[in-house]
Amino acid sequence: MKQQQxxxxxxxxxxxxxxxxxxxxxxxxxxxxxxxxxxxLPYRTFCMQKGKTPRMVKTWRDIPAVPINAFKEVTxxxxxxxxxxxxxxxxxxTKGIKGKHYHPILHIYNRSMTxxxxxxxxxxxxxxxxxxxxxxxxxxxNSSLAHYLALGMKEFGxxxxxxxxxxxxxxxxxxxxxxxxxxxxxxxxxxxxxxxSFVHMLEKLEGMGKTFSLPKGSKILDTGGFKNQSKExxxxxxxxxxxxxxxxxxxxCINMYGITELSTQFYDNGNTNVPSVKSGPHxxxxxxxxxxxxxxxSKGERGxxxxxxxxxxxxxxxxxxxxxxxxxxxxxxxxxxxxxTQAKGCSIAVEEFLKAxxxxxx
Amino acid sequence: MRETAGYxxxxxxxxxxxxxxxxxxxxxxxxxxxxxxxxxxxxVIQKVKKASAETLKSFSVMELVKIIDQVIDRLLDRNTSxxxxxxxxxxxxxxxxxxxxxxxxxxxxxxxxxxELQRFLIEDLGNLSLxxxxxxxVKGGFSKAxxxxxxxxxxxxxxxxxxxxSFISGLLVKAGNVGKVPSAxxxxxxxxxxxxxxIEPRLSDCFAVVWxxxxxxxxxxxxxxxxxxxVGYGGNESLQSIQSRIxxxxxxxxxxxxISFGVVSKSSLDSHKAWHSARQAALDVVRxxxxxxxxxxxxxxxxxxxxxxxxxxxxxxxxxxxxxxxFPRRSLSMEESASLASWRQREEMxxxxxxxxEVLGNAANDWTVVYExxxxxxxxxxxxxxxxxxxxxxxxxxxxxxxxxxxxxxTVGIATSPKELFHWAELLxxxxxxRITALGNMTSPEAGWHHDGRxxxxxxxxxxxxxxxxxxxxxxxxPYVD
Numbered sequence: 001m002k003q004q005q006x007x008x009x010x011x012x013x014x015x016x017x018x019x020x021x022x023x024x025x026x027x028x029x030x031x032x033x034x035x036x037x038x039x040x041l042p043y044r045t046f047c048m049q050k051g052k053t054p055r056m057v058k059t060w061r062d063i064p065a066v067p068i069n070a071f072k073e074v075t076x077x078x079x080x081x082x083x084x085x086x087x088x089x090x091x092x093x094t095k096g097i098k099g100k101h102y103h104p105i106l107h108i109y110n111r112s113m114t115x116x117x118x119x120x121x122x123x124x125x126x127x128x129x130x131x132x133x134x135x136x137x138x139x140x141x142n143s144s145l146a147h148y149l150a151l152g153m154k155e156f157g158x159x160x161x162x163x164x165x166x167x168x169x170x171x172x173x174x175x176x177x178x179x180x181x182x183x184x185x186x187x188x189x190x191x192x193x194x195x196x197s198f199v200h201m202l203e204k205l206e207g208m209g210k211t212f213s214l215p216k217g218s219k220i221l222d223t224g225g226f227k228n229q230s231k232e233x234x235x236x237x238x239x240x241x242x243x244x245x246x247x248x249x250x251x252x253c254i255n256m257y258g259i260t261e262l263s264t265q266f267y268d269n270g271n272t273n274v275p276s277v278k279s280g281p282h283x284x285x286x287x288x289x290x291x292x293x294x295x296x297x298s299k300g301e302r303g304x305x306x307x308x309x310x311x312x313x314x315x316x317x318x319x320x321x322x323x324x325x326x327x328x329x330x331x332x333x334x335x336x337x338x339x340x341t342q343a344k345g346c347s348i349a350v351e352e353f354l355k356a357x358x359x360x361x362x
Numbered sequence: 363m364r365e366t367a368g369y370x371x372x373x374x375x376x377x378x379x380x381x382x383x384x385x386x387x388x389x390x391x392x393x394x395x396x397x398x399x400x401x402x403x404x405x406v407i408q409k410v411k412k413a414s415a416e417t418l419k420s421f422s423v424m425e426l427v428k429i430i431d432q433v434i435d436r437l438l439d440r441n442t443s444x445x446x447x448x449x450x451x452x453x454x455x456x457x458x459x460x461x462x463x464x465x466x467x468x469x470x471x472x473x474x475x476x477x478e479l480q481r482f483l484i485e486d487l488g489n490l491s492l493x494x495x496x497x498x499x500v501k502g503g504f505s506k507a508x509x510x511x512x513x514x515x516x517x518x519x520x521x522x523x524x525x526x527x528s529f530i531s532g533l534l535v536k537a538g539n540v541g542k543v544p545s546a547x548x549x550x551x552x553x554x555x556x557x558x559x560x561i562e563p564r565l566s567d568c569f570a571v572v573w574x575x576x577x578x579x580x581x582x583x584x585x586x587x588x589x590x591x592x593v594g595y596g597g598n599e600s601l602q603s604i605q606s607r608i609x610x611x612x613x614x615x616x617x618x619x620x621i622s623f624g625v626v627s628k629s630s631l632d633s634h635k636a637w638h639s640a641r642q643a644a645l646d647v648v649r650x651x652x653x654x655x656x657x658x659x660x661x662x663x664x665x666x667x668x669x670x671x672x673x674x675x676x677x678x679x680x681x682x683x684x685x686x687x688x689f690p691r692r693s694l695s696m697e698e699s700a701s702l703a704s705w706r707q708r709e710e711m712x713x714x715x716x717x718x719x720e721v722l723g724n725a726a727n728d729w730t731v732v733y734e735x736x737x738x739x740x741x742x743x744x745x746x747x748x749x750x751x752x753x754x755x756x757x758x759x760x761x762x763x764x765x766x767x768x769x770x771x772x773t774v775g776i777a778t779s780p781k782e783l784f785h786w787a788e789l790l791x792x793x794x795x796x797r798i799t800a801l802g803n804m805t806s807p808e809a810g811w812h813h814d815g816r817x818x819x820x821x822x823x824x825x826x827x828x829x830x831x832x833x834x835x836x837x838x839x840x841p842y843v844d
Contacts, residue, residue, distance in 0.1 A: 069707065292703055293727065303696070344519060347619060348621050348655075352598065
């Protein structure tokens, strides 16, 4: 497997090299494409069907984007999936089939995560006392988010950092202790975790009538949506509440956007205004396309996001998401996930059908 | 552009207005619709009920038929302003192409002309005067059909004109009608109401066409309490929630979302006739982009004809591509586009493990035909011109996979020989299909059809019998008795 080693090395080099140009990105993307075309059989079939062979593909924009659904149907891996160091899985769907993302090594994923996390969340801070509102990687071995948060805590958390989730959800006693501690000592605190856990936490704090004024340097990182959770908040309300209850400026409330099928995350520069502009590091690029034609929409128009992540050296670099967004200067606005559509007329919609067939066993 | 939707009898009050916005390409249409307070709604209900009892019930059925006939005449005439407005605004509201709306309206409205309405009546009642006065019965005695004082219609969906089925049925049984229009197509029912009043001003208080935000529990509870019959259209979930607000004394007629499909027999698959069938099948797909309850989700095509099912799928693809030029698909929302694209990609991906399968489509994703050989399972399409063609051997092979979906089944479009038609109809009827029609006719049911197997008028009325004993006995009390 000399080739894999070469790809890993060039990928690492690319990630380290802050000053890479458009041409460099292109070159690296095409190199990985031809590697994946060669070693990832289902992907090759997919590309051939689209008439896109390495000879036809001239820029990273031409690389066929694999719909995230494909991760459920086929094994997308250049290396033997049985020897993967980690398999990250998506949460279940209507059919209960999970998408699988194979990582033969975690080194690149981790490097991608830490470089980016440092730059976009930690900034000038080296270490911070952290509270994690998500289960541990041990509890959720196939969750990329659990791995991500564990890594964040290991690399950037002080020794007093803690998980704040127990069997009943948010460990309120521990959380209150931590928040008070930070308020009293003036030691900055970072709360990181799933957006919906924050919603639960806010509900409870509101119920108790507790507010805090965390010291300067404290920050918040939330990720994932919180729709269909106990309480539906809109984004603006969410950050307003976070900021007023914890006393952290909305500019220090960062939202991370990541999907299991990628190895790189996107961040915003705070949520003073929502929706905030998301962007990623130099080894990932995003296009906004019309899902019907696959062509890019003009800047400022709504479309579906396609990401080309060079840290995805083993699966496929280019992914067609189900997320709607708009390209803007310096990044994109994330407008949410494309949910199942309701029928407009009186014909049954797939969603309703699936639901009904589940409710009434045949 | 601005257009007013809805219709209300005069209760001497101003109404708050709500504006719904519609956009299609460059055109923007603002639809203004009255928003009633609960007190106003109550006043309207009282007014409609009173007018139904005093005015509507004084008309004979044939008088009402003639009034409706005149309204339909105007809507069919492409030179009238109302028809021109419909042709101009409905494409903006629904997104369907102008050509499709034009043809669709005509073929649909034809169902409600005088002769067809008489068919409605005779189909259900057997006697045109049964709603006017007591009619003698063969077994002795007399009977009269009485319509309710108030029918509430909860209409849904964006297939234009759909409210007419139940609205006209309500009028024919001389009921007061309150109809709630869907946000997806709020215009047509109001236009129809206003035309009725234009032609017969005495009807002005007999109905109301309104809108409120669905799921307004208190409003619906109060309305349903004052209603005799509620006719509801929509998904099972919303029907369920409507039902939960209807008192036991009010009759509820729910029309849920449905699945329809086609079956093509090998007997129709020779090289001359197959093209025609494929073309008709494609038309059923194109019309309203499969949004109707009668629109096909899939076609079962039998092996063994001159033309194979695989070839039939290709024929259909060809026809769909042709129709795209004349009847372009309505523009889809980002959500619909994405779900459609992902559906097609999943099908394409499935080819890896299923080499007999074929996915046909153009680059712009305007339509897709999926040909399936080994999997006869019955699954819905994501609509908007996505159709599955499934090869089968014997009708008995596919019946078991269709049967479990009984509560959702409605129309089957069929191309087969006469003998087989009745044989298949027998089998399909048994598992819950309620309408069997020719390919190309799936989206235009005949006048007087049994919607979801039910009756248009019979379900709305109740009968009053004068038993023969009462009649005979009454003779004893006649003033002229000897």
